[in-house]
Amino acid sequence: MSKDLLTKKQKKELEQLMEDIIFDAKEVRLDYEGNPSEMSGSVVSIHENSPFLNETYDGDKWKYVIHGGVEDGIEAVKKIKKDKKKP
Numbered sequence: 001m002s003k004d005l006l007t008k009k010q011k012k013e014l015e016q017l018m019e020d021i022i023f024d025a026k027e028v029r030l031d032y033e034g035n036p037s038e039m040s041g042s043v044v045s046i047h048e049n050s051p052f053l054n055e056t057y058d059g060d061k062w063k064y065v066i067h068g069g070v071e072d073g074i075e076a077v078k079k080i081k082k083d084k085k086k087p
Helices: 008-034 051-056 059-064 070-085
Strands: none
């Protein structure tokens, strides 16, 4: 009995699938480098009335808290970037 778990045909098919996946991954990376996403990173949603916010954010830290959904957050980040570019 052979120790190989896959037939030659299955191995060839698996190798082709790996090549396809690697090619697609490289394409995604290149596309991202040319067209970076505005939503990079993680998003954590916390209800605006959460007691956690009162314990964590005090004083000037509140200006970094965005109330609303993801779209509101994207708009706020865009505004911050525009404000930083102004002389």
